[in-house]
Amino acid sequence: MTTGADLRAARDTGGLSLARMAQRTHFTKSYLSMVETGKRPLPADVIAAYEQVLGVPLANAPGDPVRLAHEWLVAESPLAVQTRSGRRVGDSLAATLETRVVELRHLDDVVSSHDLLPAVSKELDEARSLVRSSTYSDRTRKRLYTAVGELAQLAGWVASDTGRFADAQRFYLAGVGAANEARDRALGAQLLSSLSYQIATIGDPRDAALIARTAAMGAHAATPAVRALLLERVAWASAKARDAEATWRALDEVDDAFEERGVDEPEWVYWLNRCEIDVMAGRCMIELGRPGEAEPLPSAAIESYPPEHAREVALYLSWLAESHARAGDLDAARYALARAQSYAVSLPSARVDQRLQVVQQLL
Template identity: 30%
Template structure:
């Protein structure tokens, strides 16, 4: 038997243009419309890498059915319409074909298919697969074979699907196999897969926290820098690879930070900063300093937090994003609070609020999708807590927990843990216990040493108040907590 190879899935007839989608674009250019798509995605907590090329592929009929993330964004943009109204074919008519045909010889049409229809021309995005996307895995993509190779490189062996909730390994294929092959210069598919790796790691962290992800995310980071060492086919690709590797270093650094590995986090942030300085990437530099400031505050180095936040603001000013400057002002406020400088903290908080109220802009970095009213309130709560103003802290923490989008499960747990601690220290043990029980319920889904440490501190404060309503139940449940249950295919088991 001959070995299987990836066969061409080119259609026997040209794809049918999506005229309905083209009409919806109206007079806007593809790039302008792509910017609207990205903005709509941010509004609902999705992350899509829509660009003019993607819009063109949709309008040309190459993408017959969008992945689930794009579907949610398009239906948000055009309420009341269905996928069919937008010019796409029903998902049931394309689901799964690419996976069945990618390694098979050409065959006749299956029941329900149209003769000559391109098999797998639009395999829908599997929401359980954190690496799949419409670009790199599209069977009709001109670089599909290369993309598939890279996609496997960003996963460890053991099956083609990495379910988001399983927190399955996110690393390279065995290093020994790669070592036997000479390095190949990276192209656009590699850059795209690296960018998608960053998005998916952030998505998993939003939902599940860092503890189960950190060690698994180190291998994709090694893969990213291996791509840089191999070189790129074009300068634009090299720039994308450097930016992607830097952002991935920050993401892995954050996973280390949130899981209590401060030295590892510091090293990863420094690596990202070096990459930014080497390539003159002001956006990456601002991001690296932003996270460095946050880490310094948590590590008990408040003066360093202030300096890093101010350096981040200097790098960010030319970028045109008021929301980014707002977040960086909050990082500075956290440093001032750690120094017990109430005046400096209040000035930075006022600046953060004023910048935030200017609204979103197309220049806002993609990684800032988490930053909204809830995060603003949550970071302000942490400042007041550091200053010992428990009443203000609990008010802002409650506001943060109530305002947070349900997608950000980790942040809901974080803000609620902050609320529980502030209430306990404010002298409201019954309300603190109630909030603490809500956090314990979320820890089946979230793995974060930071949150667990906060909850342990709350339990110590509440120990003398065991007779207050609900406190004994919280203390007993906290004492018996054994860590998160393993998760599989979307839920605890």
């Protein structure tokens, strides 16, 4: 089995510092350090990123991620076995559930939502059954409900990406209940802000902005990276609502919060980095009629992303294409759109399809 120590050895052999590896991938330096030292689980996409950057295979690395998602769906999980046994649940099973949540979350980077949603839904159902039918200590209770809330957030995000918006909203709201049981205000805020992101796209952006602001205010004690994520959702909903002042204020606060981030961030915020923040700023600029200023932001992000993260690359290219189209450079817009379409084929997504349609209509 590949370990974090294997990754570090391969990186050292390749002559790359941890900071350089972080620059070459979409992961933060602090997160990679925790993976290499065994403080965080080792997901498949981290192994794949190291293989791509270093140009060497890593022994015993996981195989095709779509196959992994289907194996996850058909295999019986430890949670189902525990639920049938009726025994008292301890920290070891809670740790198993936490590891499985992280693995599923990272599969979302490289597996289509259509393939992943059944596996996530199955795991969420089993986790809910576990917390309803088992007994456990107060400490274990918090860990279990936190994992259920994180699974619900992932299920909502994946369902939304398939266009199943009503299902996504149900997942999100159920997750808020689990987060409340765990007394995890940051996770509850993440669930509400995820819902606001969906509403900003398909509903009334003023409602989305209200929910996003509520989430950010309710998690005032959250870690810096979590605050940055919540404020990003405020900025996006505000831009969709055409509230320029609120948008720029939120984006400034995002930058301030992100600069304060440390090593104690929750794992579910692993994907938020400088490139993601720049893309969001560019998207807001486009929404507020400043496409020329937006163009450099997605361009830099696209170059930093590994190609197997095809959904994100396609989304970023769609924003790059829109910035060109709204600035009047139609040839550049068509080129960026064609690139986005080529990536979209490999990782289908309702979100990507909707974005490509928007750009196509501009052309």
